[in-house]
Amino acid sequence: MNGGKAMYLSGSYEHALDEKNRIRIPKKMRDAFPSGDGIVFVKYAGGCIAVFPESTFNARISEYESIRSTDTDKLIGKRFVMLGVEYVKEDTQNRIVLSQSMRNYAGIKHDIITIGMVDYLEMWAPDRLLGTEERGEPSLLDQKIEEALQAVPM
Numbered sequence: 001m002n003g004g005k006a007m008y009l010s011g012s013y014e015h016a017l018d019e020k021n022r023i024r025i026p027k028k029m030r031d032a033f034p035s036g037d038g039i040v041f042v043k044y045a046g047g048c049i050a051v052f053p054e055s056t057f058n059a060r061i062s063e064y065e066s067i068r069s070t071d072t073d074k075l076i077g078k079r080f081v082m083l084g085v086e087y088v089k090e091d092t093q094n095r096i097v098l099s100q101s102m103r104n105y106a107g108i109k110h111d112i113i114t115i116g117m118v119d120y121l122e123m124w125a126p127d128r129l130l131g132t133e134e135r136g137e138p139s140l141l142d143q144k145i146e147e148a149l150q151a152v153p154m
Contacts, residue, residue: 007032009116014126016111021103022095023123025051029116030094039096043084043105045149047128049098051114051121054087077148084145 013026024030025039033039038054052060061081067074084105088096098108107125115122115129 008118009121010118011116013114014111015114017098017103017108018095020097021100022091022097023112024094025090025096025121026114029114029121032116039088039090041086041088041098041102042081043102043145044122045146047106047125049102049106049108049123050117051123053120056119057085077150080145080148 009029009032011028013029015023015026017023033053034055037056040052040054040057042050042052042057044050064078064082067078069075086099086102090096103109106123107128108123109125111126113124113126113129115124
C-alpha cells in the first residue's frame with residue numbers, strides 16, 4: 001500500500017490462476033492502491049475485468065446516485081454496469097478468488113495479463129487482449145456493457 005502518496009498504475013504483468021481459481025494482484029500494482037482500500041472487480045469494456053481500488057470505484061459511480069428512474073437509457077446503463085460488480089477480499093496470502101462469472105465474461109481459463117491503466121487495472125485473457133480469440137459477434141451482455149459505459153461513463 002502506498003501510504004497515501006499518489007502513484008499511477010502502469011505496465012503489464014503476466015500471471016495465472018492457481019488450481020483453486022485464485023489470483024494475486026501483482027505486488028507493484030497492489031502497492032499503488034491507496035492504503036486500506038478494498039478491491040472491486042467490474043465486468044468492463046472489451047471483455048476484460050477492471051480492478052479498482054474501492055475509493056476510485058466509489059468516486060466514479062457516485063454520479064449514479066443522481067440518475068432518475070425516468071432517464072431510461074442511463075438507468076439501463078447503470079443497471080448493466082452494477083450487475084457486473086464484485087467487491088472482493090484478499091486472503092491472508094493476498095490471493096483473491098476469481099469467480100466463475102468473471103472468468104466466463106473475460107474468457108480467462110488460466111493465463112492472465114494485467115495492465116495498469118493509471119487509476120485502475122485491467123485483467124485480460126491473453127488471446128482476447130492480443131486479438132487472437134475467435135469471438136464472433138459480441139454477446140448481448142458485451143453489447144449492453146459497452147452501451148452502459150457510453151451512457152454512463154466510468
